[in-house]
Amino acid sequence: MSFNVPKSDKKRVVIVGGGFGGLQVANRLKHSDFQVVLIDRNNYHQFPPLIYQVASAGLEPSSISFPFRKIYQRRKNFFFRMATVRSIFPEQRILQTSIGKISYNYLIFAAGTTTNFFGNKDVEEEAIPMKNVSEAMGLRNALLENFERALTCASEQERQELLNVVIVGGGATGVEVAGALAEMKNYILPKDYPDMDSSLMQIYLIEAGNRLLAAMNPKNSSHAEQYLREMGVNVMLNKMVTGYENHRVQLKDGSSIATRTFIWVSGVAAQPVGNLGTEFLGRGGRIKVDEYNRVTGLDGVFAIGDQCLMTADEDYPNGHPQLAQVAIQQGRLLAKNLQRLEKNKELKAFHYRNLGAMATVGRNRAIAEFSKIRMHGFVAWLMWLFVHLRSILGVRNKIIVLFNWIWNYVSYSQSLRMIVYARKAKEVQEREKRLSSQHWGKDLLSEGAD
Amino acid sequence: MSFNVPKSDKKRVVIVGGGFGGLQVANRLKHSDFQVVLIDRNNYHQFPPLIYQVASAGLEPSSISFPFRKIYQRRKNFFFRMATVRSIFPEQRILQTSIGKISYNYLIFAAGTTTNFFGNKDVEEEAIPMKNVSEAMGLRNALLENFERALTCASEQERQELLNVVIVGGGATGVEVAGALAEMKNYILPKDYPDMDSSLMQIYLIEAGNRLLAAMNPKNSSHAEQYLREMGVNVMLNKMVTGYENHRVQLKDGSSIATRTFIWVSGVAAQPVGNLGTEFLGRGGRIKVDEYNRVTGLDGVFAIGDQCLMTADEDYPNGHPQLAQVAIQQGRLLAKNLQRLEKNKELKAFHYRNLGAMATVGRNRAIAEFSKIRMHGFVAWLMWLFVHLRSILGVRNKIIVLFNWIWNYVSYSQSLRMIVYARKAKEVQEREKRLSSQHWGKDLLSEGAD
Incomplete structure (x- = not known):
């Protein structure tokens, strides 16, 4: 052996x-x-704080991941096993x-x-989680596919389901992905889909508690909420999601929201x-x-x-x-x-030194708090960029991420809007068949084909 | 509507x-x-000449793809449909x-x-084609997964199957992917897998005709063959593949080669x-x-x-x-x-103006021919780089590809060695279960567990 x-x-x-x-x-x-x-x-380390940017087509998985074997090349007495x-x-x-x-x-x-789906099997079956780069790529593909299908789907109801996005969970991930998708709606959709009314896309951010970013200072919570509302996100507080049925997210108060892009970042x-x-x-x-x-x-x-x-x-x-x-x-x-x-020396007990927390809400805006300082707006956003860039593993990744950020910032555009699956053509055909069957016979561009 | x-x-x-x-x-x-x-x-244009570099973890799919909607933003009377x-x-x-x-x-x-699988159902079922970026990503994942599994598999025979790579088809794609994988074997495997004997990995390039690159000048064919042999690729000419059974590629002459990475680029x-x-x-x-x-x-x-x-x-x-x-x-x-x-004007007939053909074989070496000029070696390689960089769509992609090329060239390393699937954790678990079942109970590092 x-x-x-x-x-x-x-x-x-x-x-x-x-x-x-x-x-x-x-x-x-x-x-x-x-x-x-x-x-x-996995055979790579990943950087969770930026996974939401993979989902929103701003970064590639490889830019925020790093193969373990590369990190530990030349290291003695070290073994990696997947x-x-x-x-x-x-x-x-x-x-x-x-x-x-x-x-x-x-x-x-x-x-x-x-x-954590809190035992809700419906939700687990249908919702899109966002804990790792694989899931983020799955979300990106689903989102872009739904936009394409919305152009030619069979009914207004189906179109609304395909365009709406419901994000459950008002923590940092939920806030950040809501912000990124709002930018996609505001800056990319009108340009990419001139033949679609982008105002039909509604983004809902649902939180069970009475404020976003519960781990942060209440003042920062309300800054985040205000930013998101200004970007057009429907922030819904004190709302419990109880299930998902017939492409509708069910709320405890009896109401429901139509969507086929049901993102679950509500707990771990x-x-x-x-x-x-x-x-x-x-x-x-x-x-x-x-x-x-x-x-x-x-x-x-x-x-x-x-x-x-x-x-x-x-x-x-x-x-x-x-x-x-x-x-x-x-x-x-x-x-x-x-x-x-x-060495038979005495162990040292752990004490957490709180270095603060941050979250970003779209272009130019973030909120940050350290032990005694609380910030929001542009300076917090610059600090967010700096702290995260610094923490990404590897010089190559830092350069690529910085380049992508600058490019996307200047062009008002997340560049990576390709629907790519890692699979053989045969499997892709299966998917196409499944996706298209309900549209069979439906006119492509106009009611009649002529 | x-x-x-x-x-x-x-x-x-x-x-x-x-x-x-x-x-x-x-x-x-x-x-x-x-x-x-x-x-x-697909919702994107792709650049086939560089797909082999996606497979060998040198480039991301997004670097050689470009969303149609981005190309045709602001264009009047134009509609894209997936x-x-x-x-x-x-x-x-x-x-x-x-x-x-x-x-x-x-x-x-x-x-x-x-x-084109030429009607061979066995081959179609098992072989990995490489016609688009999705298939290239599938190949990359399979390759990297097989390396990981080779470390801990149950028998020497299985290990050999996991490490061997068989490429069928000696056209430009076959030659280029063989070269890229030979570099992976020579430069990356020894560093990434110090606990594995990388010489066990054998790369076979099988061609039914009597030379590689049949579309090019015979002198260039022999240059390509020589380059590949120097890099350690087993070039096999005049060999017909008849099937694939029990993880072995079957040849017409009755012999067979063990592999689980069976790449089919033999025809279209x-x-x-x-x-x-x-x-x-x-x-x-x-x-x-x-x-x-x-x-x-x-x-x-x-x-x-x-x-x-x-x-x-x-x-x-x-x-x-x-x-x-x-x-x-x-x-x-x-x-x-x-x-x-x-305008009721007369149509013009098509005449092809042959601008030549090129293929690259690893670092520093390529072959190129134009109407009257034939080149090989370093200058041809530089020309190959220039021509392909120039042809890639989009400034962003050009910059990213150039950056990756320089980085990979200097570091002797293809950076993107992550196994990423765009799917939900649940599906990934299914895959893990499938992959691992045959190893259940097998010791992780040594024969006994202690």
Whole structure:
């Protein structure tokens, strides 16, 4: 088995998930004496804060992703494996994955979250989530396809369903994607579809709470709401979505909104670990950890970032917000603590240092808040650009993202409006057949064909 | 039906296919008095000469594609519709498409070709074609996935199947993709997979004829062959592929080659038009046209480019080669002839002006020939770069392609090695389950898990 890693006398650290937290641990163990094994379901790291720009055709997936193998070229005692986790056998210190089992000395869960549909099967079946670049590409394709179909569909009702967009969830992702789609409606649709009345496209942003961006200051929430309303987004607060039927989003108050572009960014749940019992889990399925990110009751097992719940940090008795910075800081500390463990030194407890939060709402406008400073408008937007560009992995990606941003800004246009599927022509034909069957015999341009 | 195009007193030209030929007609009819309707199965124009670089992770689909709606923003009397052709009713001058029927005064078939599997169902089912960016993305994903799986697969035989690549067809596409994959093997694999013996990856280029690039000068054929051999490609001439079974490509001589990456670029057939009888078709399913690109026997119907067969051009009694330049020149002339028709002027006959042909074989090396000049090596490679960069549509795309080329050239690395599907997490999970089932229980890194 020459391709497999030889057994080593080094202790093995297995990291599940190469997001912000997992990557931080792997990076910081570079000069350690561990053998490091990184497992991820994808072969690349992705940058979630910009996923909404992939969905709105402003950036390519590759611009905000980075192959793990490229990050860790030339790294000694490091192994990447593309796999998903099935279950854990803590007595034997063995992890079962989709490609086999692996033993560990230290195991770190850093797999983040997945979309939470709150048990609503209708919604899960039909809604488009936006947690990763694959889903964002799926959303982009659906959106562009619906525009094309709206031109030639059979009835006014179908046209309205195809043009309306309903976004459920008023957090940062919901606000940002609503802003990006409003720009698409305002700047691109009139130019790209001169034969369509773009005012028919209505964007709804539905939030169950009484304000957008609940994690931020209420003043910033109302700035965000005001920006979105000015851009033409229908912001609906205090509205609960109960289901999706016949191309209509059902609300608790009995009303409904017609749409075939039903975007669900309303909540997250921690990535589940097959056989990990509920006694290990807290709110949102997050794995309970102590102040050192140790999973209570599992020797040598840790969890960091969005996937874990730490209530020992005195400023955050209900756990930390699920933000990149928490994962990064926990990953950084855990790498140090693992090395302290080996030297029988005392571990250091985690305290989150809040670096603030930001969200952008279309061109020139963002809101940002740091420990004592609160900003909105153009300066916040420039700061948003700078902070995000700085955080993207890789020089090539930084250049490409910056170029795209400048290009899109100057041209008032997201350039990447191609509907591309990675598949064989045969599968594409199947899709075409499915999409077109209901239109068969329908006139292409005018009522009669002549 | 406010979204549909109003009937007009202008005559309507319907163009099927927005490739090199169709785009040329549409562009040249800009200031004409026609209503122009462009139909394409995709919402973007693509640039086939660089599709192989999408497959080998050097370029993104978006860099060599351009949305039709963006090309024709602000254009009067122009309409784009995303659809595929079903059949034609020449008596009524009506075209039936996947989204309904449309009447025409002039109809132009410019839909190009599709992959020809020569009736071999096994091959059609299993082989990966490479005619468009979707298929190229499918190939890229398959290739990268196979590398990952090769690390942890169950047997040496499976590993060999996963690493071997078999390319069938020694034309320009086959030669260019073989060169690009050989570079991937030589420069990227050793760095990305230090725990894998990259020499196990074998690339086979199989051609039924007795030389590569049959359309070019025999001297250039042997240059191409020599370049590929130097890069480690196994060039096999005079070999016929008869089928594909149990992950093995079967050859007529009784031998076979193990592979799960079976690329088929061996031939093309003209895109079929549902009910167009065989009396209208020539070799390769191409629609027979006269020297004015008129389809014989169908009033007001034309065909141009790869989809048509013109034997009236005296230098090309067997029809023209299926090259971009033929389509471009025919499209240009046809636009003029349509306007001449309207003015009752005499039509001009088509004569192909051969501008030459080129192919590139990896870094620094290409072969090129023009009417009287034949080149190979570095200068030909520079010329290849220049000619292709110049031909790509759009300033943004030119900049992005040039940037990627420079970056990849300097870094010896194709940057875009991410496996991305445009789909929902649920579908991705299905795929993961399918891919992993055969490995279930297999050890991840070493024989035992501890």
